[in-house]
Amino acid sequence: MGIPHMHHRSARRTARLRQIVVVCVICLAIYCFLLVPDESLDSSRSTNPEAYQSRARPQQQREGERHHALPPDLLSNRxxxxxxxxxxxxxxxxxxxxxxxxxxxxxxxxxxxxxxxxxxxxxxxxxxxxxxxxxxxxxxxxxxxxxxxxxxxxxxxxxxxxxxxxxxxxxxxxxxxxxxxxxxxxxxxxxxxxxxxxxxxxxxxxxxxxxxxxxxxHFGFYSWPLPFIGSLPRAARAISQIESSLSFSDKIPRAVWRGTTWFNNPRAGRLRQNLVRAFGPGAPGADTRKWADIEALDWSSTGGDRNASNALRIEDFCRYKYIIHTEGVTYSGRFQFHNLCASVVLTPPVAWIQHVTHLLRPVFSYTLDPSAPDSLSSSPSSSRRNLLRSLLSPFLLSPKLEDKETKTPGLPRRPVELGGREKPPPLSPYPAPWMRSAWQTEHDPSEANIVFVAPDWSDLEATVAWLETHPRIAESIARRQRALFEDGGYxxxxxxxxxxxxxxxxxxxxxxxxxxxxxxxxxxxxxxxxxxxxxx
Structure with missing residues (x-):
């Protein structure tokens, strides 16, 4: 009788201790949210680079924070x-x-x-x-x-x-x-x-x-023998010519995608097919949808030359303000070519990490505030969200609870219309638990170099519209991407x-x-x- 009684008291103590810890953590989170000055939460502001670099990895500058382009002689030095x-x-x-x-x-x-x-x-x-x-x-x-x-x-x-x-x-x-x-x-x-x-x-x-x-x-660093690609060094030179003669405001104000629709990871469902069916030629409302230039590659009349009739040369994607990126069965080899553009890359959260993918600083579309001003100043909201999540993560036992705790007034999501008699698919979880685990830091638009959108494309149109009404922020995201991968030489x-x-x-x-x-x-x-x- 004594031993079960002792176990019961021990269990009650453990439960009470857990409650106390949870209350303390919540109080700390509330304190950080309401009372701590913004500057103490966000040391990555451009006005205080010394404070930002003090948080860098030992003996290393934080990646992506270089403020000047490296000399060409260094970037070509093997x-x-x-x-x-x-x-x-x-x-x-x-x-x-x-x-x-x-x-x-x-x-x-x-x-x-x-x-x-x-x-x-x-x-x-x-x-x-x-x-x-x-x-x-x-x-x-x-x-x-x-x-x-x-x-x-x-x-x-x-x-x-x-x-x-x-x-x-x-x-x-x-x-x-x-x-x-x-x-x-x-x-x-x-x-x-x-x-x-x-x-x-x-x-x-x-x-x-x-x-x-x-x-x-990627093997494309050496050569990718497709007529519209070639190699990454060749593409980099061609992209530099385009970027030197074309400002962001003069780029085509549309979101561009070309690709084959049959390459999908089972985890991603019919991601590519649904993109084309929802926003490509013949999609519902395609005649009035001016923001999208989305087509599946047409190989029907190539004559064996391995060049689709509607393909774009890889550098010509940089003529658009927005580039839609889709992974295939695993990674997509074109991704790093797009990283060289001063364009905003829109992609579902990246599921396959290439050798420099860890340098991405994504802003999630669900954190974009429709009422936010077109300002380049950093908002403390993302820093507070990241801190709150890190504090509460040990106690968030289910994705549903986590979603409640971190819910934000993001962009509207609407199930995509696929045409015909097919019903719009239900909204997929976004961000899914694996996305939170893989990309634990939510960056503010003022520091991001890429935009993550819902993988079911339910907020793609809203995201493009938000970027169009926030042109300064959109251009800064595009510039940071090129500044890192081209000027920074990665x-x-x-x-x-x-x-x-x-x-x-x-x-x-x-x-x-x-x-x-x-x-x-x-x-x-x-x-x-x-x-x-x-x-x-």
Whole structure:
């Protein structure tokens, strides 16, 4: 009788203690909301850059806060040292550093011949150990694989030699390692992949083991052999010509999208199809909808030249004020091309993180106030919301409760009309719980460089209308995007090489390889392998 009674008293104490903690946290939140001066909550204001930088990561300037463009000579310099890389591009290697901080992992051979490519770096030379056969890969897959391996080879060739090393020594400054490279769109753990999931729940196994993801620069940095794309350096030059001759106010005041509608992640539903059905040609009200230029690519009359009849060259998207971005089965390769534009990118919350996606500073459409002035001054509302959420998150046991606690008077949402007799789909949860987990910081429009909209497009039209009535804010969002990725150089040749070398360096520190498991694999030099890739 005594023991159950003691358990009962202990349970009551625990419940009472929890109530006290909840009350204290709520009181603190109310204090912060009502009594704390705005400046103490928002140290990111442009009027106080010193206070903002004091919150930066140790020995790093906060990414995206550079106030001047880097010189072209630096951005084209592929031979920067690690210290120069980190000083020039703060935060570039954040994802690599995060993986290194998690400690060692073991690299296992793939049991499938269609699995990732395995390669060795030894004495600064690249060797291919195993790779899927050419006959098992499409032309596009072969091109993507080859382009990425060229990037890695270039990173090794441009690896700066320490001044203290002997010219005759092989390459002691380049770490020896074995790595796996996955050239498919779906990322694989413990491989170099083009993206990783944004949802933290997808970064662990069902048993709770942490997955290890290593995003790499897109193959388009080397070449993307489509007539309307080419390569990222080519596109960057073309975009710069457009941006230098076209002000934001002179851009086409429409939201543009081109793409194929059949690439969708199951989690996203019919995202691309519904975008075209709701706002494309033939959609209900299309004749009077002047804000949208949305079309599915038409491949019916291309004659085999791989160029859709209504395609836009990638740089011509920058002629529009607003660019709609949609992910596909996973990431979208065009995203980083759009990041070079001084245009506002409108996208559902990004679900796949590429190597610089973590630099985005999104404003969520549901936080946009229809009655807000067109002012560039920072509002304390987003800082207060972020603080309140962080304080209350341990006690918000369900998404419904969280939505009640953080509800804001955002833009109106209306179910999209899909045409025909089909009923409008119900509104989807926005933001869904995974979106809150993946993108925990809500930025104010005055500091954002991208706009997240509802994934069912229910507030897309309202968001464009809000931006049109707030042209100063819209232009500032567009300018911040280009200032970061173009002027700040995060998509430059220099940053690309910096990232590759930082990734190889970080990978080699934590990977653990059983040499015996790879001992039977024949080493083929990269030079020989590359020639075999282009010949039958």
């Amino acid at each position: 031979f920067l040292t690690e210290d120069q890389c980190r000083a020039s591009f703060p935060g570039l290697l954040e994802q690599v550093d995060n993986e290194v901080a998690k400690g060692p992992f073991k690299l296992e051979p793939s049991p499938s011949s269609l699995g990732p490519l395995f390669a060795r770096i030894r004495d600064g030379q690249l060797y291919i150990l195993s790779a899927a056969r050419k006959t098992d890969l499409s032309r596009d897959m072969l091109a993507h694989r080859s382009a990425t391996l060229h990037q890695i080879a270039n990173a090794l060739l441009t690896w700066p030699r320490p001044a203290s090393s002997l010219p005759s020594s092989p390459s002691p400054h380049i770490p020896d390692t074995i790595f796996a490279f996955n050239h498919h769109d779906d990322p694989l753990a413990t491989t170099f992949s083009y993206s990783r999931p944004a949802d933290p729940a997808l970064l662990v196994t069902p048993s709770g083991e942490v997955k290890r993801f290593f995003p790499i620069p 998509l430059s040749p220099a940053a690309e090489m910096c990232y590759w070398r930082g990734l190889i360096r970080g990978w080699s520190e934590i990977v653990r390889v059983d040499e015996g498991a790879f001992g039977d694999l024949e080493e083929v030099t990269w030079e020989e392998f590359s020639l075999k890739e282009i010949h039958k």
